[in-house]
Amino acid sequence: MDPLETRELVEKSPTDSSRKDDCQSSETCSRTSPLYILMEPFQWLQMLSSQLNPTFIFGVAVVYGFSQGLSGSFFKVVTDYYWKDVQKVQPSAVQLYMGLYYIPWVMKPIWGLFTDVFPVRGYKRRPYFIVAGVLGCVSALMIALLGKVPIAVALSCLIGITAGVAIADVTIDACIAKNSIEIRALAPDMQSLCGFCSSLGALIGYSSSGFFVHHLGPQAVPPALLIVLGFVIYEVRSTSLQSEKKKAVEGLQIALRGMSKTIKLPQVWKPSLYMFLSLALSISTHEGHFYWYTDPKAGPAFSQEFVGIIYAVGALASIAGVLIYQKALKNCPFRSLILYAQLLYGMSGMLDLTFVLRWNLALGVPDYFFVIAEECVTRIISRIRWMPMIMLSTRLCPLGIEGTFFALLMCIDSLGSLSSKWGGGVLLHLFHVTRTDFTNLWLVILIRNFLRFATLGLIFLVPRGDQADSLIPSDILTANSAASLDDDGLELVPVKETSEEVQLLIDEK
Secondary structure, eight states: OOHHHHHHHHHHHHHHHHHHHHHHHHHHHHHHSHHHHHHHHHHHHHHHHHHSOHHHHHHHIIIIIIIIIIHHHHHHHHHHHIIIIISOOOHHHHHHHHHHTTHHHHTHHHHHHHHHHOOBTTBSSHHHHHHHHHHHHHHHHHHHHHOSOOHHHHHHHHHHHHHHHHHHHHHHHHHHHHHHHHOGGGHHHHHHHHHHHHHHHHHHHHHHHHHHHHHHOSOOOOOTHHHHHHHHSOOOOOSOGGGHHHHHHHHHHHHHHHHHHHHTSHHHHHHHHHHHHHHHHSOOOHHHHHHHHTOTTTSOOOOHHHHHHHHHHHHHHHHHHHHHIIIIITTSOHHHHHHHHHHHHHHHHHHHHHHHTTHHHHTTOOHHHHHHHHHHHHHHHHHHHHHHHHHHHHHTOOTTSHHHHHHHHHHHHHHHHHHHHHHHHHHHHHTTOOSSOOTTHHHHHHHHHHHHHHGGGGGGGSOOOOTTSOOSOHHHHHHHHHHOOOOOOOOOSOTTOOHHHHHHHHHHO
8 A cells, every 4th residue: 555545544533532432422412402302202203103004003002001001090990989989899899890890801812713723704803803892881871871780790790891801902912912023123012112112091081080080980991993993904804705614624733732732841730820829919908998098987098089190100100111121121030020029019019018007107208299109110010020921921921822822811910919809809808808907908918929920939930031032933834834823914014124123123223
């Protein structure tokens, strides 16, 4: 090389280096600017929409944001006051009735089988969104129009509402599970989207539920948007309509064989057992708390509007939990994250004990301030604890039967929640916690907290792998898709997109 050229390169080198440093520093500054922080969620949604079909994003928003978030928040507040003020039922009995709400969720494998192997007029997803919407709307309208009815009729209507939510949930979850397998890099983002939509819908619902219950009485929100979703979501119609019945039978056999083979793997049944036990052992004392919250003599006598505000703040805290998971925890190993989340979950339960024993007043902390702080802490920890378990469930699903198998795992979780409700109801009954007597409520809460800590002894059932790892053997993962359920379902993911390209897009964001 000519000496003059060498000298020119040497002279240019520091300048180029300084320019690169300036670019990096300016990029860092832009990432910390308020405008960038404000626009980041929209850029994130734009990235997801470009990699996944926009109607899939709309479906997640409708099912998780409207059906489970907004309608679900109304449902929770409405049913609490309906059983307490309209039916005048004891809290232990309400816990048992609420356990029955989980029956449609326990049946999720059946809904999953329908959505995977029983298409209607060539469509595998659309009809089930419509059925879910119609069932939920009819049940909600019956409760609203009939008022006080026999307990059996009321239970049937309320179970009908939860059945509509469960059918819509299993249908969209099949799409989420499939996408999580095909594009692993986006799996945590999809779970964050679900959690964010659910929490935002709950925030809006809880914020207004107390006002509506106070002025209009217990009225459920009909999930009409699910019907709309069934008509607008994009799905390729199967052209082989004549052979649908034959394919359905073959698909059912493949699904059952695949589920049986997969659930027997230690990598699958161990974490499934942990998820069941962690939910079942954390017994629910919600109705005891609710009756005590609103009691004018023994409790703080919170109004209907303030109860709605408590739940609304909790929903906002859940969004914070989603953000914490998305920003800091989505790359943590499963076992470590679930271990520390469960430990914090047990510790947060002591706040309930402090409140019921009124130690907060002894410390000079008003009830209104303490209950808001308690709800925030509990909801953030609960969300951080729950999201890795959902991520773990998506990692255990084989292709081809992802909807059915994910529904089976969620069925196991629902059985855990049902056991939690009924276990709490039995404890409330045994310790004589009634509509007016809350003397032993603190003891029930203490037992619940002990069981939460006891769950830590089962952490060995959770795999050590990272959240992006494949947890089941590759032959099991793809065996059912090769066998062919011939999935003509939703065109959710661009075929030519690779997970490496998606990861680059995420890193750029």
